[in-house]
Amino acid sequence: MGNIYVLAEHRQGELREVTLEMLTKAAAVAGQTGGEVVALLLGSAVDSYAEKLAEYSDRVIYVDDPLFAEYNSEKYQKVLAAILPEYKPELMMIAHTTQGVDLAPALAVELKLPFIPDVIDINVEGGKLKPLRQYYQGKVNANFSFKGEPPYLITFREASLEIGEATKKGSIEKIESPLKEDIAYRRFLEYVEAEVGDVDITQSEILVAVGRGIKEDKNMPLVEELAAALKADLCGSRASIDAGWLGHDRQVGTSGKTVKPKLYIAIGISGAFQHLAGMKGAKAIIAINKDPDAPIFTEADFGIVDDLFKVLPKLTEKIKELKG
Amino acid sequence: MNIFVCVKRVPDTSEAIVKVDDSGKGVDSSKFSFDINEADNYAVEEAMLLKEAKGGNVQVVCAGTQDADVMIRMALAKGGDSAIRIDDPRINVIDPVQMAKVLAAAIKGKEFDLVLTGCMANDDGNMAVGVALAEELGVPHAAMVKKVEAGDDKVKVYRELEGGVSEVVEMDLPAVITIQTGINEPRYAPIRGIRQAQKKELSVLKLDDLGVAPEDVGEDTSLIALENLYIPEVESKAEIIEGEPEEKAVILAEKIVKGGLL
Numbered sequence: 001m002g003n004i005y006v007l008a009e010h011r012q013g014e015l016r017e018v019t020l021e022m023l024t025k026a027a028a029v030a031g032q033t034g035g036e037v038v039a040l041l042l043g044s045a046v047d048s049y050a051e052k053l054a055e056y057s058d059r060v061i062y063v064d065d066p067l068f069a070e071y072n073s074e075k076y077q078k079v080l081a082a083i084l085p086e087y088k089p090e091l092m093m094i095a096h097t098t099q100g101v102d103l104a105p106a107l108a109v110e111l112k113l114p115f116i117p118d119v120i121d122i123n124v125e126g127g128k129l130k131p132l133r134q135y136y137q138g139k140v141n142a143n144f145s146f147k148g149e150p151p152y153l154i155t156f157r158e159a160s161l162e163i164g165e166a167t168k169k170g171s172i173e174k175i176e177s178p179l180k181e182d183i184a185y186r187r188f189l190e191y192v193e194a195e196v197g198d199v200d201i202t203q204s205e206i207l208v209a210v211g212r213g214i215k216e217d218k219n220m221p222l223v224e225e226l227a228a229a230l231k232a233d234l235c236g237s238r239a240s241i242d243a244g245w246l247g248h249d250r251q252v253g254t255s256g257k258t259v260k261p262k263l264y265i266a267i268g269i270s271g272a273f274q275h276l277a278g279m280k281g282a283k284a285i286i287a288i289n290k291d292p293d294a295p296i297f298t299e300a301d302f303g304i305v306d307d308l309f310k311v312l313p314k315l316t317e318k319i320k321e322l323k324g
Numbered sequence: 325m326n327i328f329v330c331v332k333r334v335p336d337t338s339e340a341i342v343k344v345d346d347s348g349k350g351v352d353s354s355k356f357s358f359d360i361n362e363a364d365n366y367a368v369e370e371a372m373l374l375k376e377a378k379g380g381n382v383q384v385v386c387a388g389t390q391d392a393d394v395m396i397r398m399a400l401a402k403g404g405d406s407a408i409r410i411d412d413p414r415i416n417v418i419d420p421v422q423m424a425k426v427l428a429a430a431i432k433g434k435e436f437d438l439v440l441t442g443c444m445a446n447d448d449g450n451m452a453v454g455v456a457l458a459e460e461l462g463v464p465h466a467a468m469v470k471k472v473e474a475g476d477d478k479v480k481v482y483r484e485l486e487g488g489v490s491e492v493v494e495m496d497l498p499a500v501i502t503i504q505t506g507i508n509e510p511r512y513a514p515i516r517g518i519r520q521a522q523k524k525e526l527s528v529l530k531l532d533d534l535g536v537a538p539e540d541v542g543e544d545t546s547l548i549a550l551e552n553l554y555i556p557e558v559e560s561k562a563e564i565i566e567g568e569p570e571e572k573a574v575i576l577a578e579k580i581v582k583g584g585l586l
Contacts, residue, residue, distance in 0.1 A: 011485070071491075073455075074464065096451070098485045101443075102467035105452040108421055109459035114547035115421055117452045135448055135553065136335075139342040140351060143551040155451075158486075185464040186495045189480070194488025206586065212338065230586070242506035254486050263585045270338050284585045286576065287562065291339045300562040302579060310569035311576075318577035 001033040001127065002090030002150060008041040008053055009095045011071060012191060015049045017163065018095040022156050023056035024164035025122060026093060032124040035090060042079055044069040055166035065177040070188040073103045075179055081110055082178035089151045091129060096155035104155045113153040114146040120160045137272050138295040158254060159277040197249030199233050206232035207261045209252060209279070212239035213268015213289060213308055220245055223267055226316045229323065235259065237269045253278035268308050271296030325380035325474060328431050329371040330441040331364040331399060333392040348552045360395045363442025367503040369510040371440050372403045374474055381405040385430050387415060387423065393526065400521035401513035407526045414531060414538040418550050422541040424456035429534040431461060436498050438479065443468045443502040458500035465500040466493055470507050
């Protein structure tokens with residue numbers, strides 16, 4: 001089978017981890033199908049990224065041009081639309097991230113590529129690629145296959161696997177940019193950093209996390225009292241931030257913060273993958289949720305499957321009593 | 325400012341038991357409750373806010389069966405002017421590229437400044453239709469937007485990136501924006517709006533009415549195939565605490581305080 005290409009993702013001076021995760025997966029797939037793992041990098045002054053990528057790939061192809069100082073979906077699309085028909089990979093992997101989802105679907109339309117988004121694993125059966133997906137927020141798995149001719153395109157979910165060891169010494173090839181001049185339908189202006197709150201939850205030892213299950217703002221005292229009893233800080237899933245129950249600086253997950261406390265108590269959080277990615281590094285995880293199939297239980301050490309409104313008052317009371 | 329907003333009706337499976345049906349490619353949805361997709365609801369609100377600020381009209385677009393009409397009428401009740409529902413069983417709903425082609429056909433050739441979609445549907449999680457739609461329409465796009473500042477011929481948007489960082493980009497209009505949840509506070513439809521919505525135009529179209537060849541957006545010509553669905557084995561190492569709610573609470577409190585978790 002042909003080669004597997006991985007589009008390197010970087011932002012604000014950092015190569016993002018999802019790139020190495022994709023290269024790890026690509027190497028595992030190539031181990032079954034043959035073919036090379038090729039990292040494709042677009043950036044400006046990125047020699048050091050190319051060297052890092054070479055440790056995880058058989059070949060690195062990169063464009064180094066000030067036009068790519070910042071990610072821009074239109075420029076990336078132009079370059080990929082020129083490169084893919086020429087280099088003819090079997091599979092093109094792009095991260096299922098805010099960059100990747102902003103790019104891949106348009107590229108698929110332009111080049112008429114078979115395209116499967118949000119892939120969490122790639123199985124190989126009879127020499128054919130079988131991307132695995134999830135539906136209904138992790139409750140159902142879906143086996144997919146490609147029809148038509150390669151290149152096949154996927155976006156690959158972040159934090160789906162551990163990064164492998166840096167065992168390769170790939171060749172590095174700088175190529176001329178297929179994009180000769182700036183295109184300006186969409187212009188990058190600036191980054192705005194996340195707001196800083198009164199508490200830095202990435203430093204908290206104990207976190208009480210609130211999700212959709214708490215239902216209304218007026219129920220927040222239930223978790224506030226639990227947090228106070230434990231001397232814990234409060235944080236939450238996307239739903240609780242969207243609803244305005246907590247400030248943005250308290251959001252745990254891919255679009256918020258990654259936390260690694262000693263103890264994480266998830267209350268009424270179902271556990272969307274974006275949330276799990278932000279908290280699965282906690283030393284101990286407790287989940288309270290009335291849905292026994294909630295994905296949060298896959299990460300939990302202790303679980304209570306029940307109505308949180310019946311559990312929380314007693315839990316807080318008993319903790320206070322035990323702590324004296 | 326003329327706006328199209330695309331909406332999808334999805335099941336709420338957050339607390340539902342999901343079972344694969346006999347076909348092996350679908351789920352038994354008979355016990356699900358359905359409503360507008362969460363991110364689409366924010367997109368509808370953003371469309372209303374833009375209309376209130378800039379004038380113009382809002383048209384709602386939906387691919388779905390008659391079951392979606394209640395949801396569409398709600399969007400009209402909030403201030404939408406008219407709606408198009410594309411109802412055709414030949415559409416392959418699995419393939420986001422084909423779905424984008426269908427939605428594009430309903431919008432193409434009409435005057436618009438912005439097309440808004442939700443950034444993700446909660447059922448399939450594709451995060452793909454809006455951006456594919458932009459390419460079909462041949463206009464710029466920005467995905468996962470948390471703030472919109474519309475000018476007359478440009479729009480400035482804040483894309484929500486990982487780690488809470490925003491990327492601010494500017495685009496020429498017309499453009500497609502996929503809206504992230506939390507961008508605004510979706511309103512409830514006012515009673516008077518609900519009455520008025522009944523009289524607003526809701527056109528129900530087939531693929532042929534849109535000039536789309538059904539085979540182009542059907543399963544046979546899709547470049548991807550759903551082979552089968554299955555319920556994943558939950559690899560949980562969690563110790564599930566049993567008993568009455570208060571008993572569970574006491575056991576858990578003891579584990580927390582005396583079990584060395586603090």
